[in-house]
Amino acid sequence: MTQGKKRFIADIAANETVADIFVLAEKNMARKRDGNPFLTLVLGDKSGRMRAVMWDDVQRAAAAAGEGDFVQVQGTAGEYRGSVQLVVQSLAAVPADAVNPADFLPTTRRDADQMLARLQAVTETLHNPHLKALLAAFWSDDTFVAQFKKAPAAKQMHHAYLGGLLEHTLSMVLLADKIAAHYGGVDRDLLLTGAVLHDVGKVRELAYAHFIDYTDEGRLLSHIVIGVQMVADKIRTIADFPDSLAAMVKHLIVSHHGVRDFGSPEPPKTIEAVLLHQVDEIDARINAIREFVATETAGATWTGYHRLMERHFYIPDAAGRETAAPEGDGGDGE
Amino acid sequence: MTQGKKRFIADIAANETVADIFVLAEKNMARKRDGNPFLTLVLGDKSGRMRAVMWDDVQRAAAAAGEGDFVQVQGTAGEYRGSVQLVVQSLAAVPADAVNPADFLPTTRRDADQMLARLQAVTETLHNPHLKALLAAFWSDDTFVAQFKKAPAAKQMHHAYLGGLLEHTLSMVLLADKIAAHYGGVDRDLLLTGAVLHDVGKVRELAYAHFIDYTDEGRLLSHIVIGVQMVADKIRTIADFPDSLAAMVKHLIVSHHGVRDFGSPEPPKTIEAVLLHQVDEIDARINAIREFVATETAGATWTGYHRLMERHFYIPDAAGRETAAPEGDGGDGE
Amino acid sequence: MTQGKKRFIADIAANETVADIFVLAEKNMARKRDGNPFLTLVLGDKSGRMRAVMWDDVQRAAAAAGEGDFVQVQGTAGEYRGSVQLVVQSLAAVPADAVNPADFLPTTRRDADQMLARLQAVTETLHNPHLKALLAAFWSDDTFVAQFKKAPAAKQMHHAYLGGLLEHTLSMVLLADKIAAHYGGVDRDLLLTGAVLHDVGKVRELAYAHFIDYTDEGRLLSHIVIGVQMVADKIRTIADFPDSLAAMVKHLIVSHHGVRDFGSPEPPKTIEAVLLHQVDEIDARINAIREFVATETAGATWTGYHRLMERHFYIPDAAGRETAAPEGDGGDGE
Amino acid sequence: MTQGKKRFIADIAANETVADIFVLAEKNMARKRDGNPFLTLVLGDKSGRMRAVMWDDVQRAAAAAGEGDFVQVQGTAGEYRGSVQLVVQSLAAVPADAVNPADFLPTTRRDADQMLARLQAVTETLHNPHLKALLAAFWSDDTFVAQFKKAPAAKQMHHAYLGGLLEHTLSMVLLADKIAAHYGGVDRDLLLTGAVLHDVGKVRELAYAHFIDYTDEGRLLSHIVIGVQMVADKIRTIADFPDSLAAMVKHLIVSHHGVRDFGSPEPPKTIEAVLLHQVDEIDARINAIREFVATETAGATWTGYHRLMERHFYIPDAAGRETAAPEGDGGDGE
């Protein structure tokens, strides 16, 4: 039987008594001036993170659980330097199967298997045998597929929830397909292959077991460089994959952030690469704005200030709008 | 009977004798150190512009034609400071109906009436009565419609030819319609209205009688500010147009360049404004790249350096590509 | 009889009991996990804003007052996430005429009628009949004049107080007049007209009934675009106003922020527009620095760090300086 | 008897025979592949510079004149890589007193002695004895005064002619005086001292004997750093000059470019420094625009594109304007 959370970090206020389950995101042993050890912790759940400190019984607590484990915590909320900080009285490990994962990581509201099936159905319609073989190599890699279905698309900003990578990829593929039909002279096979693969490096750039964060590899190499290597590894398994086509596919990954300043070593230099970047920007931005708007108090006509986009957004009729869009991104009647 | 051009400016080399028709783009009387007058001219045709100078018989020549007139010119091409410069022996005005306008201004390859009909058909499908009335006010304004069918979308860079504004607008409306269907929660009526109207200020920002240039009003106010005034003028003729809706429509025009740095006094603050900006960017960029690629020598796999986009573009198979896209922008089989 | 404020928001510290009048700047009904409603509020006075929350009796309190109303509040100050937050026990509406407006909005220390008279006296000295007619059209519009006398020049940074727009406008006109006399070849009539009208859009960009904030129209269109429309509306009422002069006047408004990055769709392209921008920058900056210096503790020789201007300012002799400038901006003995 | 120029560099076209006097701006001996020497030269006059090459009799020519000398040149104009290049047949030195200096360096149209007298008259009105002593130390330094009267204010862009530094300084002082009167609380003595001294480093940053160029010291240190040293040198000669006042004066020089990006190690941090920067910007910009407009063909309503300011300028009525401003900068009726 799984245990439900009673109280989420975002709701905890100073002076509150807390008895709940969290992810142990960080654990460090420090030493007071008198030489005695104490623990500084970071606890997490799907609503955010919170610093915590534990003064007593620390050796046993430290041994009880490691970073990434779930822990049952008793404590009292205080404030330290302007943030809530929990003073922990007791801490004990909780088995992963005893918790509801959805309490710790936000998850897409859409069905992952259906999204994957839809995505694979689109890739079935490609004509280029090399590109079909490349995508098939990914689809037949069970480890990859499992990661790809679960991974978020980002740590924050857009599609930052389990399944977000698949949701973002599917939405982009469907949108790219429409745009390829709108403009003549676009290599649809290439564009859709790029749309499927552009962010595959995120399955290794991000860790998302119990909370979303960057992996060491992700911080050192970026999902662009990881993705190119993953594609190169698959291409090596396919006979007679043309070198020039390989370079074109990798270029789509390399350039999909549009400009060097956002992490693309080269800017888009083909029509398909230009379109892929634009489609990525649209889909990421629309999702980001929606997620941001969703955090606003009902009834407000303007959101708070969005730091990265540097503006407030206008919500002319938030209630009516919500009913008008029941299917979410990419939900165009299918 | 109209007279055809024999030689275009882009092809004229030093030492060549020239006898042909040009637009008189600029005409200035200057004075030599000995006190005698001479004329400095700029001549144009659809392939570009060329400086010219006339030493003799200048009073009569100066009186014969004004800026914007067509002129029959006899002269010899020389070089001055690294550019071709024509030394003119004689110059005479030619009536506008005696020339082939297509020699002087590039024109869309698509049919303006068909494009307009297609555009109006789409706007017929809107549901919001105020927005329908607003678009109807534009469609029933014959002066505007005539300008809107003829205007280019830019002086250079993208859709810089007669009919380019209509072609760009239609392509955007069709693409915006697809994207509105892809994402739930988008106000299709508002987005399509913005797509139709976002660049209407260009009919006054640009002059395109015999060559494309900015008007004084265009340089002083920008098509964004002119467009807002044109929309305000039409809204004034419509009873009970809601103020808040008027602000929303104007916001689409105001923000469609996306960031202040590109001339939008405010960035997009609604979902529709964000999408409109993105669609504009896609359509302008795809057209710009195609126009740029089209100027390259057949067979090259890389274009020259594009100064504004700061890169070379890759043309994997130019010949094959051209056949693959017979319908042009927005030509998705309808 | 009006009620005076006893305690301003900027002075309220945690744990303090509060019983005072505030503007109800925001009011939102939310729901606790147990399904019961609670109110989240933002309260304001001239010293700033403060979040507040109300747990009991919320239905009656919510019905008692709307956003923008004055309210008598009983509560206790606490801290939440590093800021003071008031827990409200009771809340009741207070009629607007029972409060001292100066407690809620800072106001210019100068006399609005005198400033307006001075400004109109200067515009009387213009020679160009069209420009005189344009300014007269504004002066004879009572609604406009009432707004123009009351409006602030900004939400923050410079002249952010009632009457600030008029004070800033007058100071600029007087300074522009001196500069026009200094440089030959400047069209004084045009420059002064631009100085009077450059910020008129702010009467609609900003709301300043009980606190200063942006209006929806202001956020969507900017005071530059609003101002151009206001000028266009007045010009439409004047017979034979030359189109080219209208474009020149609008250009002054359009370009007065100097560069696109600060919201001007076009940069200044005439001598008058260049000067207007410079005069605006001087007057805004000097006022901003003075307001900033005025918030510093007496005796300090350096101000705190000014985030926007990215520096500390030096105050060599604050006391002596204050006596030296009793008349404020533009107070050059007249 | 001085010899007048017949032909200026800006007017020389390819294939023209030239026999005229120039400044020998650069002279380098190079060696052909066959081992024989040839000379590459740069010749100058007030209209610009021109490359030249000399194939024969080079040893004698090389010995005849050094860089900075005036030379009588016979040659033929050709083109090399898009620019005019003179092939020199003969070259002989001309004594400096045999030429008209005004042919080689543009000069202010105003009287230097009158400007200086006006400037000194203003500085006489200062009250602070230390600042008066500082300015007096400059005025009594005959070497400095001679340089200050002759120096240009820049190599190009604004006041780039002999006497330009004095003209620019006087205009700024007069304008600063007006602005100091407009705003209360400004230390007029300090501001005017800064206005007089802000660019004194230019007398050593620029060389302007026969053509305007940077000196080695100017390129290595900048006029800001040179100016601070010049002021420090004068202050050392004055008894009891307060250290804090010295820092304030130097700060005005250090910060007068407004931002680090334009060469000020520190931005303006006092009201006087902010004003000094603004006044400098106004005066430099107005002069730059006027000089730029003056190079345009009579009758044009728009200038060419100004690369540094990134725009075209509008000249509504160039002819009328010229008559309206006979006195030039700072010519406010005195």
Place this chain on the structure above:
Amino acid sequence: MTQGKKRFIADIAANETVADIFVLAEKNMARKRDGNPFLTLVLGDKSGRMRAVMWDDVQRAAAAAGEGDFVQVQGTAGEYRGSVQLVVQSLAAVPADAVNPADFLPTTRRDADQMLARLQAVTETLHNPHLKALLAAFWSDDTFVAQFKKAPAAKQMHHAYLGGLLEHTLSMVLLADKIAAHYGGVDRDLLLTGAVLHDVGKVRELAYAHFIDYTDEGRLLSHIVIGVQMVADKIRTIADFPDSLAAMVKHLIVSHHGVRDFGSPEPPKTIEAVLLHQVDEIDARINAIREFVATETAGATWTGYHRLMERHFYIPDAAGRETAAPEGDGGDGE
């Protein structure tokens, strides 16, 4: 007998009772609404700064100590606007010789006399007599040497501790020496002279008696401008110092920040200046990263986010690394 600190500011938490010695960094008298005075203070020690307020007995306390004095304080820690603030009950001056200076200002762990000796030994190896004389003039200036041994290299970021300037200078000189040997054609004497003198202005830019802050002169002029003046003052005492060499040395100081945006009025224009800038950047950056890493909790593999460098740093094996580098910067076995 000196008194040791018991509690450092960085460790003080809300609600704690404090009785300890601090530096009185700022002291301002303010007035409550009831007219009674109170004191707002800033207290400091080597771990940071803290705001404090004193309500009672303020006149006596204010008279007891001035800014920069050491004070014995009794009080209680509270929170105000998210930061710890001390409510002071009593405050009394403590003589400077009664405290341990190291409690108030962090100090280099290396021996200043040894570092200076090492540095002077290197400068002994120069060959250019003028440069040797210049350095000797500094070394024989006892006041300078005392300051140079004590000054920090910055207020924060890198080498922000007593002796940091000397440590940074020595490390740069040793590193510059190696690089001069690596590349041929480098003027070693000039480069090393620049390395020794590049930051000498910091002895006057920074105040570091009881805490590190900028001096008025430092904020108004910057250490670059101050340093140039100090070098000029020394050069004036040396017979026959060549002007061109003086300009070269000053250029090294002027340009050592590399670009105008970081406060260099001119960028490096000689090989030596380019190298000096690079060596400065390496040494400052390596020290900054080390100092930053040193503040992290033991065991972490990633540091927190470094705001100025905009990244997290990776610490693959912090423990092992520490043992591997016992000698610190420049400790290459000598």
Place this chain on the structure above:
Amino acid sequence: MTQGKKRFIADIAANETVADIFVLAEKNMARKRDGNPFLTLVLGDKSGRMRAVMWDDVQRAAAAAGEGDFVQVQGTAGEYRGSVQLVVQSLAAVPADAVNPADFLPTTRRDADQMLARLQAVTETLHNPHLKALLAAFWSDDTFVAQFKKAPAAKQMHHAYLGGLLEHTLSMVLLADKIAAHYGGVDRDLLLTGAVLHDVGKVRELAYAHFIDYTDEGRLLSHIVIGVQMVADKIRTIADFPDSLAAMVKHLIVSHHGVRDFGSPEPPKTIEAVLLHQVDEIDARINAIREFVATETAGATWTGYHRLMERHFYIPDAAGRETAAPEGDGGDGE
């Protein structure tokens, strides 16, 4: 017997008759308005490139040689749009072994085998067995070694000559070694491995058979992404290479341009990566400045304007300097 060049492109002037060998860099067939074909060509040698056109006998000429071939050309130099253009009368292929390669591509003045031996000797001193195995895998790959010895380090700017990559790599490794010794706590093995491998991707990014240009792969992926793949390919051949160490090595390649804006998807996040970037910047910059200075006319004290570095460089004593640095980069006596 190889044929020597008689005339280099940089020396060809208009109207000259040319009969010499060039590389055929580009060849395109175009069609005149009369339907007849003509050839547009680009010819190259080590001094630059030149456009050419051929009007007659084009079919045979086109068949005679392909892009990249050496060709014997007869023609006459003209000018077209400000550049020299050759009108070709005849064109015939020349076998590659009949030309002196040094006429067509500039080459390092140092001995490639000696440089390689020196480099391998340094890598022999590493201790980490995995990194030694990685470098050994490169050294034992004969194809790679051959390319690595021949490749330039860039198309232009620095080390843009055959052997330049090896010369740059060796110089960096030697310099990095010194810096690793200067600072404690640096992982020398890792830093030197990064120095050896940071630019290996350039052997595929650049084509340098007969002239230096980017390859398709280079333009699409960048040498950073190519280099990471090359390292990944070698690591795959080594047993038990730790994943974390692989990520560290790849990070050195990924981040060596220092900032995203210069093409690094991630900035340096380890001490070794920070140092590698700095060493690369020093070595590239010093070489670039020297190459730039070397193109200046002997005797000049200032170079022309360097567009990318945006400054002139000072050459105090060019002649003396040249003798002082006989060994070139990295030539520190070994």
